[in-house]
Amino acid sequence: MYIAPMSVQRKIIHIDMDAFYASVEQRDNPEYRGKAIAVGGSPEGRGGVVATCSYEARKFGVRSAMPSKRALQLCPHLIFVRPRFAAYKEVSQSVREIFSRYTDLIEPLSLDEAYLDVTEDKQQIGSAIAIAQQIKQAIREELQLTASAGVSINKFVAKIASDMQKPDGLTFIAPSQVESFMENLPVEKFFGVGKVTADKMKSMNLHTGKDLKKLSENELVQYFGKSGRFYYKIVRGIDDRAVEPHRETKSVGAEDTFAYDLTLIEEMNAELDKIAVTVANRLERYQLKGRTVTLKIKYSDFKQITRNQSLAQGINDLPTIAAVAKQLLLKTEPEDKKIRLLGITLSNFGEEQPPETAQLSLF
Template structure:
């Protein structure tokens, strides 16, 4: 492997809770066990989104960030449950206490997943696989929840590994197996490769990591921009990023490059609504609100602009995100312009407050929607 230059090979675990919000609800409410449930918004009214679907619901194709109305079409007997973020935060706190028994190098990604660096562990177990087993067992015994774990020498591979055998999985990809594993991995399974990029890769005849590996770094960069350099390294198993225990989320967003240039305002609005739903769902996972909404636009000639609006108080509801993005778009006079990418980002965060009562839909959105 090309990352043998590391003097000390890291031992990284990625823990990802299984259907976290839904599993907490099934644990606390026996009547939901074995049932197809989603935590999120009601299909009634406007804007309801699935936050988490139980595995019983996933069998019908129900997925996170899916509109609740669509979820109900796929699974007519679906049960919709309002989120209880206090319960999820408390479970997350206890999970991190379990992590801390083994290492202080913990990088939370959200309430339900984290990286752990156990290269040197507190209990001198010295085996990342054994530590992952002990963590999974403690979560099961103490919290009556299940987690999946990926174990490897870097963050990228550990994260992919944790998703391979869900639920309740444990997958180890050792140093000697990484390159072969990355070569056989379908491009859509690469963390960070979205549907549009995966489709572009396939049109280029790139279906697996092995196909990507045939291109030089410069060729990848010419096709995919600076992300091409990341693909070049990662397909060779090279990821030197450290686990950052004090990492602070500075901004959170999503963007999409379209298969054809958008020229109609109606099309742009429809795409902004899709992107806003993804941003909204991520905000709920991280329990964040932002004071600044930023719109990113890339035109067909690759010229790129950003526009932003700041608020006196943090915002996090879908309605405000969508309306602000549309207003920012309107200020650029988009008519008759050819747009190839749109993106929405929230930054300047404040802590999310969960209302005690369900009132106006804009305040309700945390519950009417909602990783």
């Protein structure tokens, strides 16, 4: 892991591709250009979910993770497009190659975004803003896509900055501006602050970073747990997290939401077989074996549970993954229950345990 010397102020760029999946579809299919499209599940049957959508669709209020049926209500002329993940991965690799012209300190967060540490850049350009401009230009000219960039002295601020002038934006938060920037930031923009936490903060009359800054570290921990320590530092512009080019993969999984509720065990097992194929392929791609299998179940009333089993040895083969998942399903007594989603995740990629320490964990 690269750690910048304490005397050197980091130069961090966060690059976020604009409406990535949808933009690739519009680039590759001229009939979609300038139109409202959503990449994701069809609204037919139970209806799928929007993975991402074009900016033409966003004008109507369509958003990622929105149920497809709701998206169609907001935008009746919305065109639904099935995802092509192989194509998106190929484009993502091309984007990564552009990044690597400037630095090897690249931390991908997903197919469409990454952190870059350009404190010392390969081409000795020196200016993080100039590097971000060159990267954006290369993406536009070579891939016919656009990206937005945030530039600052740490990961947190750079990530927020990249979202400020989308699409095709570039926002620089200078070192002298970081603390005032954080003071004016709405609490819902803070990392790890979801709707529930944001509502709790606002009920305490904490609306911005400046409000959070009035509380001591102990008070923040008292009210918000361990995250309070992070809030205390970041509102003062302190984020020492390094860009990690070889960040360890913690888990590999896949899940599927069904068009109609599953009520028969045979149907559930058939779907688990399909999901296990995806998981096994991903484990093979990353050359990983996991010792903990986790089954995720979401019922028709949106109640969600997980069950997991830890094994003595790591696995990545399809038959074992599917068999363990089915065993975990049986333990939930699925008869006569309506299931709308199933998922399988493999984790715990560390050293193997001796048989006598193998654990079964159900919760």
